[in-house]
Amino acid sequence: MSLLLDKVVAITGSSRGIGRATALECAKHGATGLILHYFVPEDEVNTLKTEIEANYPSAKVITIHGDIADPATSTKIVQTGVEGFGRIDVLVSNAGICPFAEFLTMPHATWERTRQVNLDGSFYVVQAVANQMKNQSPQGGSIIGISSISALVGGELQCHYTPTKAGILSLMQSCAVALGKYNIRANAVLPGTIATDINKEDLADEKKRDYMVQRTALGRLGAPDDIAGPVVFLASDLAKYVTGASLLVDGGLFVNLQ
Structure with a gap:
């Protein structure tokens, strides 16, 4: 089933992890336009572009580099798209x-940069794309914010x-x-513990990794494509009456208190 047939999808942080898996899943479900933002080295997004175009010939890919903490990047995403x-x-x-840091000794610069990328960047791109979607009314659109169980x-x-x-989430x-x-x-989609580059160092601790696995009801850590499917659902017309919702995708981590 092509849930996103002929849709144009913009994804920030697309070159690795959840963003990369989401881009591939969107192409798989018929998206014909992919606007892929990235900040890490260009070779990663280029391999993603090549993979999409090789496996899904109907999908056209545009890549956009920029620091999402800079409002100009969001403007560029919309204009180029x-x-x-x-x-x-x-x-x-x-x-x-998510640069893991101890609270009492955390440099203020760590707080500033994390907030600027995660929250400010989300605000800027959501505002910019929402204005474009408003101009497309009554067609509208779907916005999905990747939050976290950490919310x-x-x-x-x-x-x-x-x-x-x-x-x-708010x-x-x-x-x-x-x-x-x-x-x-x-x-909003709220991933649980997903094995990506963002937590690779933290999960290198085998004791902690085993603990997180045991905490999940499904008995495994999540993979990026475990998040991509729920994102596609929320992007599609199957979710046409779903708004303001928060979808927890954590393998049963949150409910497994005992």
């Missing part, structure tokens, strides 16, 4: 960082990270209210 495809149907606001629980080395993810809830009149839906 509209120049290439004429519209944007779906935004996946995914770009984020709901604490973490000793994440006192700077968890507030940004709670902020993204941003999606308020945007659902603010943008519904333009037929724009806004929802």
Whole structure:
């Protein structure tokens, strides 16, 4: 089933992890336009572009480099995407960082940079794309913010990270209210522990990794494509009456208290 047939999808932080898996899943489900933002070295996004175009010939890919913490990057994403495809149907606001740090000795620069990338960057790109989607009314669109289970629980080395993810959840809830009149839906996906580059060093501790695996009801860590499927659902017309929702995708980690 092609859930995103002929859709144009913009994804921030697309070159690796959840963003990369989401780009591939969107192409698999028929997206014909992919606007792929990246910040890491260009070779990673280029291999993604090559993989998509080789496996999904109907999908056209545009790549855009920039620091999502800079509002100009979001403007560039919209301008370049509209120049290439004429519209944007779906935004996946995914770009984020999590430099694990001890709270009492954390440099203020770590807090600032984490907030700027995760929360400020999400605000900038959501606002920019929402204005484009408003101009497309009554077609509207779907906005998905990648939050985290960390929006709901604490973490000793994440006192700077968890507030940004709670902020993204709140941003999606308020945007659902603010943008519904333009037929724009806004929802949040809350991944649990997903094995990506963002937590590779933390999960290198075998004791902690085993503990996290045991905590999940499904008995395994998540993979990036475990998040991509729920994102495609929220982007598609199957979710046409879903807005302001938060979808926890954690393998049963949150509910497994005992």
